[in-house]
Amino acid sequence: MALDSMEEIFDKARTEQKPFWQVVRDTDVEERQVTAEASFEKMRAAWRAMLESVDTYRAERRSVSGLVGGDAQKMWDYAARAESFCGPYLQEVIATALCVAESNACMNRIVAAPTAGSCGVLPAVLVPLFRRGSVDERQIVQALYVAAGIGAVIGYRASISGAAGGCQAEIGSAAAMAAGALTALRGGTAEQIGHAVAMALKNLMGLVCDPVAGLVEIPCVKRNVIGAVDAVSAADMALAGIESRVPVDQVIDCMGDVGRRLPVEFRETALGGLAATPFGQSVRERLEKTRQTTAGAAE
Amino acid sequence: MLDIFEILGPVMVGPSSSHTAGAVRIGRMARTLLGAAPVRADIGLHGSFADTGQGHGTDRALVAGLLGMKPDDLGIPESFAIAANQGLEFRFHTVRLRDAHPNTAVLAVESAAGRKLVLQAASTGGGRIRVNRLDGVEVSFTGNFNTLVVRHQDVAGELARILNELSVCGVNIANMSLCRDRRGGAAMTVAETDQRIPREVLARIRTLYGVLGVTYYEKEED
Ligand code: SF4
Numbered sequence: 001m002a003l004d005s006m007e008e009i010f011d012k013a014r015t016e017q018k019p020f021w022q023v024v025r026d027t028d029v030e031e032r033q034v035t036a037e038a039s040f041e042k043m044r045a046a047w048r049a050m051l052e053s054v055d056t057y058r059a060e061r062r063s064v065s066g067l068v069g070g071d072a073q074k075m076w077d078y079a080a081r082a083e084s085f086c087g088p089y090l091q092e093v094i095a096t097a098l099c100v101a102e103s104n105a106c107m108n109r110i111v112a113a114p115t116a117g118s119c120g121v122l123p124a125v126l127v128p129l130f131r132r133g134s135v136d137e138r139q140i141v142q143a144l145y146v147a148a149g150i151g152a153v154i155g156y157r158a159s160i161s162g163a164a165g166g167c168q169a170e171i172g173s174a175a176a177m178a179a180g181a182l183t184a185l186r187g188g189t190a191e192q193i194g195h196a197v198a199m200a201l202k203n204l205m206g207l208v209c210d211p212v213a214g215l216v217e218i219p220c221v222k223r224n225v226i227g228a229v230d231a232v233s234a235a236d237m238a239l240a241g242i243e244s245r246v247p248v249d250q251v252i253d254c255m256g257d258v259g260r261r262l263p264v265e266f267r268e269t270a271l272g273g274l275a276a277t278p279f280g281q282s283v284r285e286r287l288e289k290t291r292q293t294t295a296g297a298a299e
Numbered sequence: 300m301l302d303i304f305e306i307l308g309p310v311m312v313g314p315s316s317s318h319t320a321g322a323v324r325i326g327r328m329a330r331t332l333l334g335a336a337p338v339r340a341d342i343g344l345h346g347s348f349a350d351t352g353q354g355h356g357t358d359r360a361l362v363a364g365l366l367g368m369k370p371d372d373l374g375i376p377e378s379f380a381i382a383a384n385q386g387l388e389f390r391f392h393t394v395r396l397r398d399a400h401p402n403t404a405v406l407a408v409e410s411a412a413g414r415k416l417v418l419q420a421a422s423t424g425g426g427r428i429r430v431n432r433l434d435g436v437e438v439s440f441t442g443n444f445n446t447l448v449v450r451h452q453d454v455a456g457e458l459a460r461i462l463n464e465l466s467v468c469g470v471n472i473a474n475m476s477l478c479r480d481r482r483g484g485a486a487m488t489v490a491e492t493d494q495r496i497p498r499e500v501l502a503r504i505r506t507l508y509g510v511l512g513v514t515y516y517e518k519e520e521d
Contacts, residue, residue, distance in 0.1 A: 105313060145303070291353050
């Protein structure tokens with residue numbers, strides 16, 4: 001068993017009568033030659049680190065460029081004083097996505113999932129559920145196995161790196177992982193998890209990687225929000241019985257193919273997209289100036 | 300197959316797995332291979348490390364690694380101040396290397412006892428690293444295994460003697476390389492091993508004929 005396709009996981013779940021998460025855990029046990037308990041504890045540690053990344057958020061922190069920080073607090077404040085369009089769960093999802101992604105940009109501790117740039121998506125959908133007591137830690141850890149298994153398949157068949165496949169490979173993959181995790185948490189079948197993954201990935205297909213000044217700040221922080229919201233909608237659709245017409249492994253392969261064909265300007269080089277706007281260029285120039293002055297001062 | 304904890308992980312200080320977490324690991328690798336706390340470090344940044352390194356905290360991450368921190372250490376952003384306290388002097392400059400990975404750093408470090416080491420390593424994505432050069436000799440290892448680095452004279456039979464020491468204590472080799480800078484000069488054997496290498500075995504290898512130096516990197520704990 002090697003987590004090479006979603007189909008393979010479905011088969012294994014069917015023939016061995018195991019839930020999706022257990023197929024992934026058993027693969028880890030086999031691959032790293034550890035006990036099931038040790039594997040579970042490691043995943044639990046990842047979860048606790050995610051929780052901590054939310055708890056240690058400080059709204060006054062700013063990123064290196066000075067342009068990122070404080071937006072999660074704005075979202076929480078807004079939700080406290082007015083009824084948001086999104087409603088109670090989704091407004092928490094948005095605030096949490098911002099909070100973890102901002103923490104990352106401000107050099108706080110996060111869990112890359114699958115990358116540092118997309119670290120806000122999974123905690124965004126999971127932490128609010130956990131906080132309101134609708135799921136316990138054990139269920140969350142199981143859902144994280146589902147997410148990790150999905151990420152492993154995407155990484156193997158396509159890519160989870162913005163430099164290789166654009167933002168669809170980072171935020172898109174994170175959204176697919178989160179969509180699967182949510183579907184599993186509500187008792188969705190392995191196939192429903194697959195449909196959620198396919199829909200989440202399809203709906204961010206083609207998203208370019210275009211970080212301003214090459215920093216994991218703009219648009220990365222807010223892209224975590226769309227990743228999380230995409231995941232919630234895909235999970236709800238899958239749980240409603242809505243199916244992706246294109247089979248999930250084909251969607252993953254297609255994402256990989258689109259990524260390879262993206263011009264290099266849209267693959268983390270900061271040469272295209274938002275990075276190439278007049279605003280983006282002005283940020284780059286400003287940072288280059290400060291770099292030269294600090295370098296001059298150091299010599 | 301991908302390790303699922305490389306998908307959900309590493310737990311790290313942001314903002315970038317390649318530019319921050321990988322940079323910490325490179326610094327830490329240099330410290331470990333030096334075998335002591337460095338007191339001086341001259342750090343060359345190449346490619347994207349030079350261009351966007353400051354914004355990603357690559358500079359602070361490399362220094363944090365030299366101080367012995369791991370990628371999840373909350374002291375990383377403060378590493379410059381900590382270095383000043385612990386008596387580590389460092390300077391940064393830009394280097395242009397030929398055919399190097401865009402995220403590459405060259406670290407020349409020195410310990411209080413005067414031991415020196417020059418290491419060139421790349422951050423290859425997701426926080427993983429690869430050491431490409433050690434003291435001018437081409438090498439290739441990642442720190443995903445326990446790693447033995449032996450500098451020795453380029454004499455016949457040296458490799459067999461080293462391997463013999465490893466095999467008698469039951470250490471299995473996963474990957475291995477032997478390179479030299481010129482014939483009859485200094486050579487370097489790098490062995491990545493599945494098991495940890497016991498201290499006494501390292502000591503024995505140190506006393507083998509022709510061996511100039513032994514350094515050992517033990518894989519990061521889970
Ligand atoms: S824009 Fe690029 S760097 Fe930013 S989150 Fe997307 S893939 Fe990562």
